[in-house]
Amino acid sequence: MAKLSLSKLTKAYNKTEVLHGIDLDVADGEFVVFVGPSGCGKSTTLRMIAGLEDITSGAITIGDRVVNNLEPKDRDIAMVFQNYAIYPHMSVRKNIAFGLRSSKLSKPEKEQRIAEVAHILDMTHLLDRKPNQLSGGQRQRVAIGRAMVRDPAVFLFDEPLSNLDAQLRTQMRLEIKKLHQRVGNTIVFVTHDQVEAMTMADRIVIMKDGHIQQVGTPADVYHKPANAFVAQFIGAPSMNMVPGTLSATGLTLDNGQRINTNLAATTQRVVHVGIRPDDLTINPNALQILSGVVTVQEPLGSETLIYVDTEIGEVIAKADGRTPPDVGTRVTLSVAANNLHVFDGETGEAVQ
Amino acid sequence: MQIYANLTIRQKHIIWAWAFLALPVLFYGIIRFYPTGNAFLISFQDWNLLGKRTWTGWDNYIKLWNDPVFWKVFKNTFAYLLIGTPISLFLSFLIAYHLDKLRFMHGFLRMLYFLPFMTSAVAMAWVWRWFYQGVPIGLFNNMLASIGIPQIEFLNSTTNALPAVLAPAVWAGLGFQVIIFMAGLRAIPTSYYEAAKIDGVGWFTILTQITIPLLRPTIVFIVVFSSIGFLRIFDHVFNMTTNNPGGPLNATKPLVLMIYDTAFNGFDMGYASAQTVVLFLILLVVSLIQLRLLRSD
Numbered sequence: 001m002a003k004l005s006l007s008k009l010t011k012a013y014n015k016t017e018v019l020h021g022i023d024l025d026v027a028d029g030e031f032v033v034f035v036g037p038s039g040c041g042k043s044t045t046l047r048m049i050a051g052l053e054d055i056t057s058g059a060i061t062i063g064d065r066v067v068n069n070l071e072p073k074d075r076d077i078a079m080v081f082q083n084y085a086i087y088p089h090m091s092v093r094k095n096i097a098f099g100l101r102s103s104k105l106s107k108p109e110k111e112q113r114i115a116e117v118a119h120i121l122d123m124t125h126l127l128d129r130k131p132n133q134l135s136g137g138q139r140q141r142v143a144i145g146r147a148m149v150r151d152p153a154v155f156l157f158d159e160p161l162s163n164l165d166a167q168l169r170t171q172m173r174l175e176i177k178k179l180h181q182r183v184g185n186t187i188v189f190v191t192h193d194q195v196e197a198m199t200m201a202d203r204i205v206i207m208k209d210g211h212i213q214q215v216g217t218p219a220d221v222y223h224k225p226a227n228a229f230v231a232q233f234i235g236a237p238s239m240n241m242v243p244g245t246l247s248a249t250g251l252t253l254d255n256g257q258r259i260n261t262n263l264a265a266t267t268q269r270v271v272h273v274g275i276r277p278d279d280l281t282i283n284p285n286a287l288q289i290l291s292g293v294v295t296v297q298e299p300l301g302s303e304t305l306i307y308v309d310t311e312i313g314e315v316i317a318k319a320d321g322r323t324p325p326d327v328g329t330r331v332t333l334s335v336a337a338n339n340l341h342v343f344d345g346e347t348g349e350a351v352q
Numbered sequence: 353m354q355i356y357a358n359l360t361i362r363q364k365h366i367i368w369a370w371a372f373l374a375l376p377v378l379f380y381g382i383i384r385f386y387p388t389g390n391a392f393l394i395s396f397q398d399w400n401l402l403g404k405r406t407w408t409g410w411d412n413y414i415k416l417w418n419d420p421v422f423w424k425v426f427k428n429t430f431a432y433l434l435i436g437t438p439i440s441l442f443l444s445f446l447i448a449y450h451l452d453k454l455r456f457m458h459g460f461l462r463m464l465y466f467l468p469f470m471t472s473a474v475a476m477a478w479v480w481r482w483f484y485q486g487v488p489i490g491l492f493n494n495m496l497a498s499i500g501i502p503q504i505e506f507l508n509s510t511t512n513a514l515p516a517v518l519a520p521a522v523w524a525g526l527g528f529q530v531i532i533f534m535a536g537l538r539a540i541p542t543s544y545y546e547a548a549k550i551d552g553v554g555w556f557t558i559l560t561q562i563t564i565p566l567l568r569p570t571i572v573f574i575v576v577f578s579s580i581g582f583l584r585i586f587d588h589v590f591n592m593t594t595n596n597p598g599g600p601l602n603a604t605k606p607l608v609l610m611i612y613d614t615a616f617n618g619f620d621m622g623y624a625s626a627q628t629v630v631l632f633l634i635l636l637v638v639s640l641i642q643l644r645l646l647r648s649d
Contacts, residue, residue, distance in 0.1 A: 050546075050550060051549075051550075052546050052549065052550075071549075071552070072549050072550040072552070073549070073550060073551065073552025074552070077550065078550065079546075079547070079550050081543040081546070081547060082543070083541060083543055085541065085543040085544050085546070085547035087544065087561075087562060087565075087566075088566070089565040089566065089568075090561075098547075098548070098551055098553070098561075099551050101551060101552070101553045101557065102551060102552035102553055102554075146547075146551075150551070
C-alpha cells in the first residue's frame, strides 16, 4: 500500500493539450473518485497513472518512486476496465491467475492467493466457469478479482460499473465500497456518474476540460461547491441558477427580491444565485423569493418535483409528495438564506 | 389481397423473403444443383459427349482406383493442400500481425499485399513462368547466376515443379488472408492487451494466450477457405505448364487438371465425373474435419 501523488501533470496529443497541470495527493488507503463529463480528462489521467499513456510533463509518484518511465507492470498497480477485459476463452480461475503470471510466487502460493481472492469475492463456486456463463455482476467481480490477486499498492477503476444495469450498479457500488473497507488499498476510481462519486468516495476530484475544478469530501463538494460548474454537476436534480446582483447593500435577485446575507461587494457585480431544488420549497413561514406557475410535476413518491416558470427563468422546486400544487397554479417559493450559493457572473467562481 | 392482409407479420416476412429468393434459388437449382446431380449420375455411365450414355455401374470408380495417375494426382492435390495452407496461414498472419502495428504507409503496404489477389491468375502465372526460366531469360536463375550458384530447373524438375507452381498460388491468396486476419486482429478489444500489459506478461504469452485463441474464428475461416482453394487449384498449374499440362511426369498435376484432361482431351465424361465426385467428397470431408477440429472449444 502506498500513497499516490500527481504533480503538474500534463498530457498533449501532438499540439493539443488535454490535461493542463493536474496536482493531487492521494493518501494511503484513500478512495478517490474522479468525476466529470466525457472529455474532461479523467480517464486519460487514470491511464497515465496506469502507464498506458505517456506523460507529457509533470510527475507521478507511487509510494516513494517516480513512476513516469516505469512499465505498467512495475508500477505496483492493478486496473479494472470498463468492459472488464476478462478473456472469454479462459475459465474464471485462469483469468484470475493471469494477473499472477509474471509474479515470482510458487505454484501452490499462487493457487492459495486465487482461492483467497475467490473467497473474499464470494465466487469460489464460479472458478471453473467460462465468462460467458456468468452474469454481468459476476464478470465484474472476476475483473476485480484479477486486480486483487496482484495485491497492488493502488487499484485503478475505469468506469467499471457503466456496463451494468441500474439495480446491479447500486449493488456493485456497495460491494466495492465494502471491499475497500476490508482490504484498505488505495483506490482511484473514474466515473461520469456523480451519484457513484458521492456514494463511494472519501474524496471527489471534479474535472472539466482538463482542469481540476474542486477536490473535496462528498459533503464539501455538495455544500460548498467551488464554482457554478461543480454546483450544477453534483446533485440531482441539478442546482437552480437564477440571475442577481451583488452590491454594497447586499444581494438582489433580478425579479427585484432583496435577500439579506452577509455577502456584499464593494462594486456592484452580476452574480448567479444557486439554489438546490431540495432547498426551494413552498413554505409560507420562510423567506419568499420567487413566484411562478407550475408547468410540470414529477412525482417521486416521498416528494414531488415541480417545475416552476418564474419571471427570471424556470426553476425546479420540491413539493409535498401527497398534495403537490396542480399544474397551472401559481406558487410562491421560499428558501433559507444560508442555503443560497452565490457565483460570480463572469468567472463562475463561488463568492465567499 | 384480403388473404395477405390477414397474415401475421412473420408470415408476411417469409413471403417477401421467398419472393426475393425465388430467382437466385431457381438460378442455383438450374446452374449448380442440376449439373451436380447430373455429374453424380454420369459418373456411373460411359459417355463421350456425342454418343449414347450407357450404364456401367461402378466401372469408372474401379478404373480410378486402379489408375496410377489418379494416385499421383491425389498425392499432388494433398501436397498443395498440406504445404500451401500452413505456409499461407503462417505468412498471412505474420504480415497481418506486423502490418496491424504499423501506422506509417499502412494503407500503401496493405494495397501492395492485396494487389496479387486482384491480378488475373493467368497473367500472374505467365509472369512467374518467366521468373522461372533459365539464364538469360529467367529472373531467379539470373540472380542465382550473378552470385555464382548453378542453374535450378524450377518447372522442369519432378521435385521442384510442384513447389514452384505453389509459390505464386500462395502469393496470390495472401492479400485476401491478410485483410481477413487484420479484421480479426482489429476486432480484439484493446483493453485485453492493456490488461495484459498491466499484468506484465511478455509478447509471446500475449500472442499465444490472447491473440491466437481470440482469432480462432478467423483462423477457422481462413483454413477452410484456403484449403478449398488449394484442393481446387487449377489455373496456376495449367498456365505455368501449358506446353506440358501437369508438369514433368504429372509432377504438378492436381485433381481438377486431371478432370479437365479426361473430360475435354479424352472426352471420357463418365470417368471425369467419377473424378469430380471424388473431389467433391474430399472437399466435403476435409472441410468437415477442419470445422470439427477448429470450432470446438
